[in-house]
Every structure is written in C-alpha cells, then in structure tokens.
Amino acid sequence: MSHDDDLVEMFEEARRAPPPAPSADFLARVLSEGQAMQPAPAAPAAKMRARQKRRSAPLKGLFAGLGEAIGGWPAFAGLASAAAAGLYIGISPPQGLILPLGAALGGDAAALTQVFEVGDGFDFTQFEG
Amino acid sequence: MTMALDQNADIGDDALLQLYANGDQGAARSLTLRLAPRAYAQAYRMLGNAAEAEDVAQEAMMRIWKIAPDWRAGDAKVTTWLYRVTANLCTDRLRRARGSSLDSIDEPVDPSPSAADVMQGTARTEALQGALMQLPARQRQAVVLRHLEELANPQIAELMDISVDAVESLTSRGKRALAQILKGRKAALGFEGDEQ
Numbered sequence: 470m471s472h473d474d475d476l477v478e479m480f481e482e483a484r485r486a487p488p489p490a491p492s493a494d495f496l497a498r499v500l501s502e503g504q505a506m507q508p509a510p511a512a513p514a515a516k517m518r519a520r521q522k523r524r525s526a527p528l529k530g531l532f533a534g535l536g537e538a539i540g541g542w543p544a545f546a547g548l549a550s551a552a553a554a555g556l557y558i559g560i561s562p563p564q565g566l567i568l569p570l571g572a573a574l575g576g577d578a579a580a581l582t583q584v585f586e587v588g589d590g591f592d593f594t595q596f597e598g
Numbered sequence: 599m600t601m602a603l604d605q606n607a608d609i610g611d612d613a614l615l616q617l618y619a620n621g622d623q624g625a626a627r628s629l630t631l632r633l634a635p636r637a638y639a640q641a642y643r644m645l646g647n648a649a650e651a652e653d654v655a656q657e658a659m660m661r662i663w664k665i666a667p668d669w670r671a672g673d674a675k676v677t678t679w680l681y682r683v684t685a686n687l688c689t690d691r692l693r694r695a696r697g698s699s700l701d702s703i704d705e706p707v708d709p710s711p712s713a714a715d716v717m718q719g720t721a722r723t724e725a726l727q728g729a730l731m732q733l734p735a736r737q738r739q740a741v742v743l744r745h746l747e748e749l750a751n752p753q754i755a756e757l758m759d760i761s762v763d764a765v766e767s768l769t770s771r772g773k774r775a776l777a778q779i780l781k782g783r784k785a786a787l788g789f790e791g792d793e794q
Contacts, residue, residue: 473773473777475777475780475784476773476776476777476780478722479722479723479725479726479780479787480726480745480746482722482723482726483722483723483726483727483746484746484748486723488635488636488639489638489639489642489643489648489651490635490638490639491634491635491638491651491652491655492648492652495634495638495652495655495656496630496631496634496635498656499630499634499655499656499659500626500627500630502656502659502660502663503618503626503629503630503659503662503663504623504626506660506663506664507618507621507623507626507663508619508620508621508666508667509621510620510621510622510623
C-alpha cells in the first residue's frame, strides 16, 4: 500500500469520525450574543392589517353616510345619468329643441326676448273669471 | 446549557438569516446550532486548539449576526461565506502568533503532537490531526478544506483568494509532507508495508 493510499484512508476515517464538538458553554455564548445583536421584531402582519384598516376607516365612513342619505347606490346612478345628460345638452344642444322655436318667431331676436318677458299690461287678474 | 434541536431544519440558511434579521426569536437558536459547530470544527482542524477554535468560531458567528440585516439571498451561500471568514480568522491568528510569513519557514517536526490529546476519535484520526498541525498554515488550510471539508478546488481557491493552480500545489505539497510526517508511524497505526 502506498503513502497516498494510506493518507486517503486516514482522510476517510477522519471524515467519518464525529467532528470535534464545541462545548455547551460556547454555544450558549454564541446564542446569547446573537440574541443581544438581533434587530427588533417587525410588526406582525395582523397588526399591520388592523392599522391599515383604522387609517382608511374615516374616508370609507364619509362615502357610506352620503350614499345612505340620498338613497343608496341607485341614487348615485341617477345622479351620474343626469350629470352626463346635462353635459351633453350643454355641449351639443339637440336641433329639435331650438329650431321649432326659432321658426315660430320668424328669426326675430326681439320677439324671442318678448316671449320670455312679461308685458306691461299683463295682469294675472285677466285670467280670473 | 442544553440546546434544543433545530426547530427550523427545513428552512434554508438564507431564509433563516432573513428571519433572524426580522427579529424571529427561533432563528438565532437555529443558526447557532447549525453554523457554530461547523465554524468550530473547521477552526479546530486548522488551529488544533479548542480554546482558540472557540474564539475564532465565536468571532465568525459575531460577523454572521452583524451582516444578517444586509444579507442578500443568492449572492453567496451562507456556509461558504462562513468558511471564508473562519479560514481568514484562523490565518490571521496563525500569522500573528508566528509574526512572519506563513510559508517562508519550515515547520518544526514534533513527533508527539499536542493536538492529539484534545482530538477525539481513533488513533489514526488523532495522528492525522497531529500531522496536520505540523504543516505550514496555508498548506494545512488547503488540505483541510480539500480532504476533510471536501470542497472543490475552485471553491477553495475562492475562499483562500488564490488560483486553482495554487490550491493544487498547496494540497500536493501538504499531502507529501503529511506522508513524510506519518511515515515512521505506519506500523503503529496499523498500516501494512511500512518498509517503503
């Protein structure tokens, strides 16, 4: 058997042998240092969620209260439809609304004004029986 | 003090370090049980002295605790990092003790190595540890990492910050020196063919 073979055998035996074990005191010292140097625990996930919930609660309460006051979500839908219709009429007035009125008055701007003004001689007593 | 078993055996070293940095109480215990004995065993094989090995391993673990909050998973294996730190601490200690270049002097040959009295195991293992203690520090480091820790040459090269060729040279010279040291003890250790 060569020197190399002997060495290989000795290395194998050394690897199989239990590694030199440290003392329990040593492990306790290492652990104690590790605990002393450990960063403070992060907030647990449950606490984080609760904190986030509390933070968003006032905003949520405002919208919920307004909704209840005007009749719930259907009221919001109605408001949205009315707003959209008003915007559309303002930007692009339908021809059917303007043209008949203009034709009846013969394109006279002054007459159009008079339609909407009450004349001097007008009196509600005229309609009284 | 009796240490409980590692309760996080199924968790990787990286994740355990992350848990430690997040303040998990059990992570410190698991890391201690998992890494401190490895650092100690490596330091003991390189230094041959229990008290010094404990000092080095404790310092290596201190560096683990310090680096935990900044540890980036995937950059390196925790055990590789620990090997490197432990190896460097051992080298520094040996260098300070000798006060000169590690490979520039011949080591005195001691036929009755003192490390054997603390090394547990068979007579051959004790003899091997004693012989290792007679090698120059870097040869010993390379031989221990290659043949006892079973690291690959490129990994050892990275740990020791030298080339792979240099690792091969160190381990080769180390083995030749070990064979020479153990030559006269072959019969006592139960090897045949002691007459070579």
